[in-house]
Amino acid sequence: MTEGSENTLKVAHQAFKNLQHGLATGEWNPMLDMLTEDFTFWFPVGPYHGLNVGKKKALAFFQYVSEVFEQTIRLTSLEHVTSNETTVVFEFRDEGMMWKEPYINRIAVFFDVREDKICGYREYFGSDSKSN
Amino acid sequence: MTEGSENTLKVAHQAFKNLQHGLATGEWNPMLDMLTEDFTFWFPVGPYHGLNVGKKKALAFFQYVSEVFEQTIRLTSLEHVTSNETTVVFEFRDEGMMWKEPYINRIAVFFDVREDKICGYREYFGSDSKSN
Numbered sequence: 001m002t003e004g005s006e007n008t009l010k011v012a013h014q015a016f017k018n019l020q021h022g023l024a025t026g027e028w029n030p031m032l033d034m035l036t037e038d039f040t041f042w043f044p045v046g047p048y049h050g051l052n053v054g055k056k057k058a059l060a061f062f063q064y065v066s067e068v069f070e071q072t073i074r075l076t077s078l079e080h081v082t083s084n085e086t087t088v089v090f091e092f093r094d095e096g097m098m099w100k101e102p103y104i105n106r107i108a109v110f111f112d113v114r115e116d117k118i119c120g121y122r123e124y125f126g127s128d129s130k131s132n
Numbered sequence: 133m134t135e136g137s138e139n140t141l142k143v144a145h146q147a148f149k150n151l152q153h154g155l156a157t158g159e160w161n162p163m164l165d166m167l168t169e170d171f172t173f174w175f176p177v178g179p180y181h182g183l184n185v186g187k188k189k190a191l192a193f194f195q196y197v198s199e200v201f202e203q204t205i206r207l208t209s210l211e212h213v214t215s216n217e218t219t220v221v222f223e224f225r226d227e228g229m230m231w232k233e234p235y236i237n238r239i240a241v242f243f244d245v246r247e248d249k250i251c252g253y254r255e256y257f258g259s260d261s262k263s264n
């Protein structure tokens with residue numbers, strides 16, 4: 001593994017940890033602090049469906065996520081991590097309550113890393129949110 | 133890039149090509165020929181939702197996919213390829229007709245490679261199948 005890909009993995013693991021922290025607590029500053037100014041993210045469904053640009057949009061999204069799940073979401077299993085020089089993919093299972101209804105899913109999230117920041121995020125769903 | 137990861141990439145690219153060939157023509161033998169006997173696959177929704185085991189199940193799945201899409205599905209854009217020594221992830225957009233209704237999606241597919249075969253496949257959806 002090269003120095004570049006080791007750093008990429010380290011930065012993405014920290015971002016993944018900060019994402020879980022945000023989901024568990026509603027505190028999103030550690031995650032926001034890791035985003036580049038030109039950060040972009042893709043989400044599969046709902047009001048943030050498709051491409052979203054900028055940190056301000058990211059904050060609004062995180063606040064929306066906290067509203068939807070009310071800090072109930074927890075990662076139950078990290079299944080695979082695939083990475084190269086610039087991108088790290090985490091495949092995991094999570095569960096919690098969505099709008100107060102039981103929620104369970106398999107997820108793949110992609111972090112694009114630039115130096116010690118995250119410049120891109122893409123999320124994909126591996127389940128129908130009713131089983132995983 | 134090591135010799136191992138170069139081979140992994142080569143095998144996965146061939147499998148991805150065979151997958152598209154199957155979708156375009158309904159001919160699934162080139163894809164089936166690349167699967168190990170203990171091949172497993174995960175799919176997000178429908179009758180093959182969750183974990184599926186074995187080549188026989190894979191053939192049934194491919195035939196189901198051909199029935200659903202009737203050879204209308206085409207890849208419109210390959211967006212990202214992320215790979216390591218054993219796994220290759222393709223993120224792409226596709227469109228076609230599903231049960232005769234317009235279908236459009238963003239997809240992430242993971243191929244786990246063992247020697248010159250595919251031993252695992254996992255598919256995730258990046259959209260609601262109505263836009264991408």
